[in-house]
Amino acid sequence: MTLRLSAYGRASAVPSPVNRMMAEFATDFRDGVDINLGVGYVNEKTIPDRRLVEALAEVAAHPERYRQAFNYGGPHGSPNLVRALRRYYLEHRIGGIDEALLARKEIVIGPSGATSILDALADAFEPGLVVTADPMYYIYCNYLERKGFRVVTVPEDHEGIDPDAVDARLTALGDAVRDLAFFYIVTINNPSCAILSNARRRRLVELAADWSRRLGRTVPLFFDQAYEWLLHDPEAERPVSGLCFDDADVVHEIGTLSKVLAPALRIGFMIGPPGPLMDAVVQKTSDVGFSAPLANQEVAAYMLEHHIAEQLAHVNAGYRAKARAVREGIDEMLGPFLEDRGGGSAGFYFYLTFRDVATDTGSPFFRYLTRTTGDPEIDGPAAQRNPRVIYIPGEYCVHPAGASVAKGRRQLRLSYGFEEVPAILRAVAIMREAADYARARRDSERPACPAS
Ligand SMILES: Cc1ncc(COP(=O)(O)O)c(C=O)c1O
Numbered sequence: 001m002t003l004r005l006s007a008y009g010r011a012s013a014v015p016s017p018v019n020r021m022m023a024e025f026a027t028d029f030r031d032g033v034d035i036n037l038g039v040g041y042v043n044e045k046t047i048p049d050r051r052l053v054e055a056l057a058e059v060a061a062h063p064e065r066y067r068q069a070f071n072y073g074g075p076h077g078s079p080n081l082v083r084a085l086r087r088y089y090l091e092h093r094i095g096g097i098d099e100a101l102l103a104r105k106e107i108v109i110g111p112s113g114a115t116s117i118l119d120a121l122a123d124a125f126e127p128g129l130v131v132t133a134d135p136m137y138y139i140y141c142n143y144l145e146r147k148g149f150r151v152v153t154v155p156e157d158h159e160g161i162d163p164d165a166v167d168a169r170l171t172a173l174g175d176a177v178r179d180l181a182f183f184y185i186v187t188i189n190n191p192s193c194a195i196l197s198n199a200r201r202r203r204l205v206e207l208a209a210d211w212s213r214r215l216g217r218t219v220p221l222f223f224d225q226a227y228e229w230l231l232h233d234p235e236a237e238r239p240v241s242g243l244c245f246d247d248a249d250v251v252h253e254i255g256t257l258s259k260v261l262a263p264a265l266r267i268g269f270m271i272g273p274p275g276p277l278m279d280a281v282v283q284k285t286s287d288v289g290f291s292a293p294l295a296n297q298e299v300a301a302y303m304l305e306h307h308i309a310e311q312l313a314h315v316n317a318g319y320r321a322k323a324r325a326v327r328e329g330i331d332e333m334l335g336p337f338l339e340d341r342g343g344g345s346a347g348f349y350f351y352l353t354f355r356d357v358a359t360d361t362g363s364p365f366f367r368y369l370t371r372t373t374g375d376p377e378i379d380g381p382a383a384q385r386n387p388r389v390i391y392i393p394g395e396y397c398v399h400p401a402g403a404s405v406a407k408g409r410r411q412l413r414l415s416y417g418f419e420e421v422p423a424i425l426r427a428v429a430i431m432r433e434a435a436d437y438a439r440a441r442r443d444s445e446r447p448a449c450p451a452s
Contacts (some may be wrong), residue, residue: 076110
């Protein structure tokens with residue numbers, strides 16, 4: 001018997017390759033033995049669990065301030081949380097945003113993290129083209145395509161996506177550009193952690209305004225700032241908000257407290273001009289759950305009001321130290337194999353490009369690390385396999401129809417978020433063995449030189 005599934009339902013009934021890979025690894029993951037450099041989990045030590053418990057107790061103890069915190073909430077988000085976010089932005093001059101600018105913008109809280117706001121966009125827009133960087137935030141881009149959008153990727157470099165290349169790509173689309181739905185730009189990209197420079201931010205905003213004029217309708221530019229509060233390299237340029245460059249009301253910023261407080265709170269928000277899009281996102285929140293859990297929003301408000309500065313300092317110091325140690329390990333052990341190493345200044349990923357070592361799931365490198373070579377020396381005995389290392393292969397991070405497919409097959413995302421430094425360095429050492437193994441295999445498979 002068949003089901004009358006929608007196109008989305010049919011596409012979603014088959015787990016994406018990366019989900020399958022992670023699920024396979026998770027089923028028999030051995031704590032303390034296997035090393036997971038694949039997950040985008042935050043480091044457990046950054047989660048202020050005692051403070052969160054304290055915050056919840058304060059919320060429960062002060063119903064006059066945190067009203068009905070264990071009841072349903074409203075779809076715009078908790079007024080306390082929205083107020084706390086506004087205050088935080090202004091007190092810390094986040095992105096250079098000032099009071100007059102913020103007063104013109106609305107802040108809405110999604111029902112379940114930034115993810116739920118991204119989801120709302122996929123419902124609020126007529127399916128069409130979405131422009132983003134390559135490598136791309138594969139989770140959302142994969143979702144967009146299941147929802148009927150076409151993701152158009154433009155290769156990035158260490159400064160992020162190149163606006164001139166975006167412009168050229170849009171021009172090259174010819175008539176198809178009429179289907180342009182929106183721009184989706186991750187300011188500190190996942191997977192690469194490339195930081196979009198301020199000059200490019202400004203230029204992208206101009207570009208979105210320009211294409212909006214040409215198409216006779218607003219083509220919004222969404223800046224996903226999931227990692228923006230995790231800019232831990234003191235030498236890096238301080239980001240200016242895209243809202244500061246926006247005279248045409250095209251810019252929306254999407255933020256999350258997942259990476260700096262706790263993913264389990266599921267608090268994500270969007271800042272943008274009031275209007276039909278904001279209203280549709282609010283309605284979508286109401287449709288899927290009325291609001292983010294109100295108690296969580298109040299806890300988040302309390303944390304923003306009382307502990308955010310010390311929390312950010314703590315989290316960023318932690319990732320900064322980890323990034324330094326891991327960078328050294330990568331350079332020392334994998335350096336000779338690498339064409340490029342990105343990331344490490346913000347967020348918690350490095351993005352590696354090997355010169356000639358394939359990293360895809362069929363490659364000797366991957367099979368060495370997952371202990372599936374078939375060679376007992378490498379894999380270890382079946383009952384007690386040697387330590388396995390998992391990463392996100394670049395083949396999943398680049399768009400399958402984009403210009404970076406071949407390059408993606410020798411790239412990988414390495415997360416230094418979840419695991420601790422000694423385990424990460426052990427994993428990098430095993431990666432070095434895997435790279436040696438891959439190179440030796442390739443050399444042995446090369447046709448012998450003809451005898452001279
Ligand atoms: C670029 C990007 N956007 C959004 C999210 C999701 O954030 P949230 O936990 O708020 O749903 C992530 C999480 O990894 C991310 O990397």
